[in-house]
Amino acid sequence: MIYRVKSKIAQIDNDTRQLFFRRITMNKTILVLNAGSSSLKFALYQTTHESISMICRGKIEIGGNASSRFQVKDSRGELLWQQSLHITHHENAIEVLLQWLETRTDKRQPIVAGHRVVHGGMLFNRPVLIDEQVITRLLQLVPLAPLHQSDSLAGISALRRLRPDLPQVACFDTSFHRTMPDEEQIYALPGHLTDQGIRRYGFHGLSYEYIAHILPNHLGDRATGRIVVAHLGNGASLCALRQGKSIATTMGFTPLEGLPMGTRCGNLDPAVLLYLMREQQMDHDTLTNLLHRQAGLLGVSGISADMRTLLASDDPGAKRAVDLFVWQVCRQLGAMVALLEGIDGLVFTAGIGEHASQIRTRICARLKWLSIELDESANQANAIRISTADSHTPVLVLPTDEETIIARHTLRLIAA
Ligand SMILES: Nc1ncnc2c1ncn2[C@@H]1O[C@H](COP(=O)(O)OP(=O)(O)O)[C@@H](O)[C@H]1O
Numbered sequence: 001m002i003y004r005v006k007s008k009i010a011q012i013d014n015d016t017r018q019l020f021f022r023r024i025t026m027n028k029t030i031l032v033l034n035a036g037s038s039s040l041k042f043a044l045y046q047t048t049h050e051s052i053s054m055i056c057r058g059k060i061e062i063g064g065n066a067s068s069r070f071q072v073k074d075s076r077g078e079l080l081w082q083q084s085l086h087i088t089h090h091e092n093a094i095e096v097l098l099q100w101l102e103t104r105t106d107k108r109q110p111i112v113a114g115h116r117v118v119h120g121g122m123l124f125n126r127p128v129l130i131d132e133q134v135i136t137r138l139l140q141l142v143p144l145a146p147l148h149q150s151d152s153l154a155g156i157s158a159l160r161r162l163r164p165d166l167p168q169v170a171c172f173d174t175s176f177h178r179t180m181p182d183e184e185q186i187y188a189l190p191g192h193l194t195d196q197g198i199r200r201y202g203f204h205g206l207s208y209e210y211i212a213h214i215l216p217n218h219l220g221d222r223a224t225g226r227i228v229v230a231h232l233g234n235g236a237s238l239c240a241l242r243q244g245k246s247i248a249t250t251m252g253f254t255p256l257e258g259l260p261m262g263t264r265c266g267n268l269d270p271a272v273l274l275y276l277m278r279e280q281q282m283d284h285d286t287l288t289n290l291l292h293r294q295a296g297l298l299g300v301s302g303i304s305a306d307m308r309t310l311l312a313s314d315d316p317g318a319k320r321a322v323d324l325f326v327w328q329v330c331r332q333l334g335a336m337v338a339l340l341e342g343i344d345g346l347v348f349t350a351g352i353g354e355h356a357s358q359i360r361t362r363i364c365a366r367l368k369w370l371s372i373e374l375d376e377s378a379n380q381a382n383a384i385r386i387s388t389a390d391s392h393t394p395v396l397v398l399p400t401d402e403e404t405i406i407a408r409h410t411l412r413l414i415a416a
C-alpha cells in the first residue's frame with residue numbers, strides 16, 4: 001500500500017504530504033515480530049504520520065515438552081488473552097499468532113510489519129525494507145545465528161505469503177554495536193579473515209538501544225556516563241555504554257560468545273572444539289547442536305534451560321549452573337567496567353534481569369568493590385531503582401522493549 005503512494009508523496013509539498021500520510025495511516029497499525037530464542041514476541045501499534053502508540057503486545061513461549069503460554073496484554077499491562085498451547089517450534093508459534101491476529105484485530109489490518117532480525121552481518125548497519133535480495137542475503141547469515149535467523153525469516157516469509165503487498169522492515173540486533181572501537185570489533189586473527197567478516201558484531205542491540213534511549217529519564221546527566229547494561233534472558237549479554245553508545249559487548253561473531261545462556265555455552269577455549277573434532281570425531285552439526293542447544297544452564301544442570309526451574313530446584317546440578325551463571329556475569333562485567341574505566345550505573349534487563357531478584361542479589365553481592373549497595377526490599381519488589389540511597393553506583397531494573405524500537409525504526413523508514 002505504502003509502495004504505491006510513495007512516488008506520489010515525493011511530488012507534493014510538505015504540508016500536503018503530511019496530511020496525505022496522516023490520512024492513509026490513521027487508524028492503521030504496525031505489526032512487530034520479535035523471534036527470540038525461547039519465545040515469539042509481538043506488538044501492535046496504532047500509528048499516525050509520525051508517532052506510534054501501543055495497542056497490545058504478546059508473547060508465545062516456545063519450550064521443550066512443557067506447555068507454552070500465549071499471553072496478550074494491553075498497553076497498560078492488563079491481560080487481554082491467555083491460552084496454554086503445546087508449541088515446540090517458532091513456525092507453529094507464527095501460525096498461531098497470525099491466526100489470532102486475523103480473527104481478533106477487526107479492521108486494524110497492519111500497513112507495515114517490522115521484524116527483529118538478529119544478524120545483519122557486514123551488509124546491514126541500519127533498518128532496511130525487505131525485498132527478495134535482502135532475504136537472500138539474510139539467508140546467508142543463518143549459520144551465524146542458528147537459534148534465531150531462520151525464525152525471523154520464517155515470520156517474514158509467512159507474512160509475504162499471506163499479505164504479498166505488505167511492506168516489511170528488518171531491524172538488526174547488530175547495528176547498535178557499530179560504534180564500538182575497532183579493537184572491540186576484531187579477533188586476533190589474520191587480517192584477510194577479518195576482511196571476510198569474521199569479526200565481533202555483538203547482539204541484543206535493539207534492547208540496548210531502547211535502554212540507552214530511556215536512561216536519561218532515570219539517571220539524568222549520569223545517563224551519558226559509564227553504564228553497564230546486563231541483558232539477561234534466555235540469550236544473555238552485557239554491554240558497556242558511554243554517551244549512550246555501545247563501546248563493548250560480550251557477544252561476538254555469533255550470539256554464542258560471552259556469558260553462559262539457557263542452552264548456549266558462552267566463552268570456551270576454541271581448542272575444546274579442535275579436541276572434540278579430533279578425539280571424539282564430532283562433526284559440524286554435532287558441535288552446532290552441542291554448543292547452541294545442549295550447553296549453558298541446560299547442559300550444566302542436566303535439568304532445564306529455564307532459570308525459574310533452576311532456582312526452584314534443590315538439585316546440585318541446578319545449583320552448579322546458577323553458580324556458574326553468576327560467576328561469569330561478574331567476571332565479564334569486570335571487563336566492561338575496565339574498558340569504561342569505571343562505572344556510573346548498572347542496569348538489569350530481559351527475562352532473568354527483570355524478574356530474578358535472587359540472581360541480582362548474588363551478582364551485586366560480588367560488586368561491592370564498585371560501591372554498589374542493594375536495597376533488598378526494592379530488589380525483591382523488582383522496583384526500578386534497587387540500590388540504596390548511599391550506593392555510589394545506582395542499580396536499576398528496566399524492562400526492555402525491543403518491539404517499540406522496531407516500530408519506531410519501521411515507521412521512520414516507510415515515512416522517509
Ligand atoms: N520470574 C523469573 N525468575 C527467573 N527467571 C525468569 C523469570 N521470568 C523469566 N525468566 C527467565 O527469562 C528467560 C526468558 O527471557 P527472555 O528475555 O524473554 O528470553 P528470549 O527473548 O530469549 O526468548 C526464561 O527462559 C527464564 O529463564
Ligand SMILES: CC(=O)OP(=O)(O)O
Nearest residue numbers: 036037203233235255
Ligand atoms: C541474540 C539473542 O541471544 O537473543 P535472545 O536473547 O532473544 O535469544
Ligand SMILES: [Mg+2]
Nearest residue numbers: 036037233235
Ligand atoms: Mg530476547
